[in-house]
Amino acid sequence: MIHHRKIEFWVVTVVIIFFIFSFVQEAAAVLSNHDYHDMLHQYGYRFNENGLWFDFLKHRTYPLLSYYLTIYLSFLLINFYIYPKLYLKHDYTLTVLLGLLVYIGTVVSFSVTDTWFKGYMQVGFGYFFLKNLVLVVLLFGSFALYIFLKENALRTYTIRAAGGKTFPPAIKREFQVVGGIWFGILLLFVVSFDDREARAFGAFWFTMVPYAYLLYALNRYWLLPEFEKDRRQFWAYFSKLLSYSLLLFLPFALVFSGLINEFEPGLFVAIWIGQLLVVGTLSWLVYRRTKNDVSQLITLKKELGQTTADLQFLRSQINPHFLFNSLNTLYGTALQENSERTAQGIQMLGDMMRFMLHENHQHKILLTRELEYMRNYIELQSLRVSTTPDIVIQTRIEDVLDEKFIAPMLLIPFVENAFKHGISLKQKSWIKVTLHYDQDKLYFDVYNSTHSRQELDPEKDKSGVGLENVRQRLALLYPERHELIIRETSEEFFVHLTIQL
Template sequence: MKSKRLVFRDVEWWILTFTFLIIVLTNIVIAMSSYSYPMEKFFGIVVLPIVLYIGFYVMHLVIIPKYLQDKNVLQLILFSILAAAVTGGLSGACAGVNDVDAERFFRFYFSVILLYTVYLVIANLLRKVFLPPVFKDFQLYNSVRLFMVLVFVSIFLFVSRLFVNEVILIILLMIIPSIAFFVFYNYYLLYQNKIKGNVKSYRWFLWGLISFISVVFIIAAAENNVPEIMLFGPGLIALLIFVIFPISNIFFGKYEDYIGKIDTLSVQVNQSSANLSFLRSQINPHFLFNALNTLYGAALMENAEKTSDGIQKLGDMMRFMLHENQMDKIPLTREIDYLRNYLDLQMLRFKNESNLEVEIKLSDEVCEGSISPMLLIPFVENAFKHGISTKTKSWIKINLRCLKGSVHLDVVNSIHPKKQTEDPRDESGIGLENVKSRLAHFYPQKHNLTIVANDTEHFVHLSLQLD
């Protein structure tokens, strides 16, 4: 609700559908329970709300969306008048069957049209006032719009007394909101505390609710001098504890599982996208041409020994990216081997750069444990991308240490202004946000990432507790 705007045309449609469904079903039950109820009046109180519902559908989901698409004001006016006339004629006929005089019907019908028009105007104003850029997210807008929908539905129920009786008002304005309140109370104050292990808070809120309900019915019984009212308190409490709360808990559990699966799939998609982005960033023409040109130059000057070694390292990197990079976890030694190959190839490229100072310390100890692939290389890769300048002094310092059950990486590199000719889309690496997402998913409470930068230097420290 905070970061996404609700589709209120659909929300309004479903709320009105539910409202009219309750109205029609309640009227059918009341009419059928009364053997003396005239058939023509039964036809009136059932068909009249259905006609209004169809008119709302045509206006709200056909005519207005058509106008928003075409921006044809004349067409909007003509179709609106036609829909209002047809709906008014049919509903007027239903009201006539119920012996409703013309003045009362027209007062009712034009009140409904005015109410709907006012709602559209206020909704348009709210869009201008509460939507970005005025507010940075949609939380306030969604809340105000939902409250406005409920207010206008309540007003509509009181205006539509031609076919809305006291039973419907009690159901829609008292019983259903009360059930919704108890369901939300259960979810936020009981269910959440229970699954989090906050037993004390759970009991406080549960017994607080039971006590409040008991006191309310005791006071109501005393004020009305009807002791039997107190019996409704235990009845309501039993209904909550044995019916509403257990049923809602089942739905909450399904909802939590559904959200958990979505989060897991989202992380997997992000990881796959990150891996693909990294693969593309490494296997791109610039990287391959630079590597091949370096190997070609080395082959001319030497006896091809370094060339074969470089080709082997490049092959190892390619195999790693194509196969092991798709796994959730790999041996830490394989991640470090890939890092060594990457550094060796980069040093072949930049070994003749007089302005560049590179200091590399990789742990010679046996690093045990497993790690999610491609968590170390992005920081090293970014150091080579942003830390090297052919005109000014540059430096890159890499220190990788393996301790018992953990690995620690420090990367320090110089910072140079970006060239104005650089394409902002030409970003290498899987991206800091993707790395943070994978760390949060695979190493919750088991990692420490610190990134500090100033005008001349960029520092990264990453510590991981290994499996």
């Protein structure tokens, strides 16, 4: 709602500034003796006919500025203060009092201005005051009509068209924007100032602009989608467009002719054909462009859905693998040691399982939780090798105090791979894990020994699904924001990962 009020304010303000600039420019041309006689003849002939001196600034420029600024200020007070601040809060007493004050002030301003702008009439203030009592009622009535239409456009989304279908959201937004601009400019023509050209332009704006938008909406949201279903029915579509546009044009043309007190059939036929050609073409171009954009959006949604499905599949491949390895570790520990170490391993496994059940399926988690899971995993795996002196496990995992987030289960596959391939109970083995965070960058290194697998090893023919999955996840989640380096020899395996968080 606040956004729409800002649009209203700036539209009306820009239009007012435009007209003020035109008045000032006109006055500057007269004062510099450019077109002085033409201006004097056009605007001051009534003063001359009554034997009165016509001063361009006093009898035209200043009054026009007064008229427009009065309309502008009264509109701001009613639309941006009285209605939203008082009326909507049910403060009806202040609404009536302040409304009457603005009404009387507008009548007085118009009346004083009339004594200068229409000074050739040689009548007193009272004559103009009585006349403006009625005129300002019409002006404020137009304000009320505008507010009613605007509020319904903004808040009421239950309008139904034929067949019980609601209007598309696009047509509602367009109606708000077009209607706001149309009515904002129309307010400037409520007072005609005895200018025939201004009256004609105001009448055209009042009738033909709404007709153009209705024709545009009719073609874009009804006729063109209907034709799109069966392109063989072009002549049926064209006949509907001609007949509906003509039927829609007739009432607006009658109102327009009544406002300008003229009726020229040739002019109205030209306006109708011109509107049909321009608006029909514009609506077709917008319809085609919108249809292409919607098609691209649907394609992107399908691709995004496929990517999300692939990502979830990759995660599902990783999790059971971790649980399987952890249970194997506990099994080996239970055979070698007493129940105390087994209980310690079970506790760490429980923490890991809770992590996977509650946080692993989230899009991102705190980096501290990922590191806590990694420490539990390393400690759990270390239980089975703690009594073997030829196995060295070194870790330097720094704490990250910043509240940073990372996709879950990105780091563990490298550690799991190190324990899987880097540990041998018969040969000298080592694993080194380091993690450092600095300036939104995570630096992660895993370095381990490698050993030839035994023929009876059930994992001998496995292809390392975990590492391949993490490669794909990094490509999906951190494109152009990570660096993964993997080096392998017959005796050692090294991984370096950098992620921009």
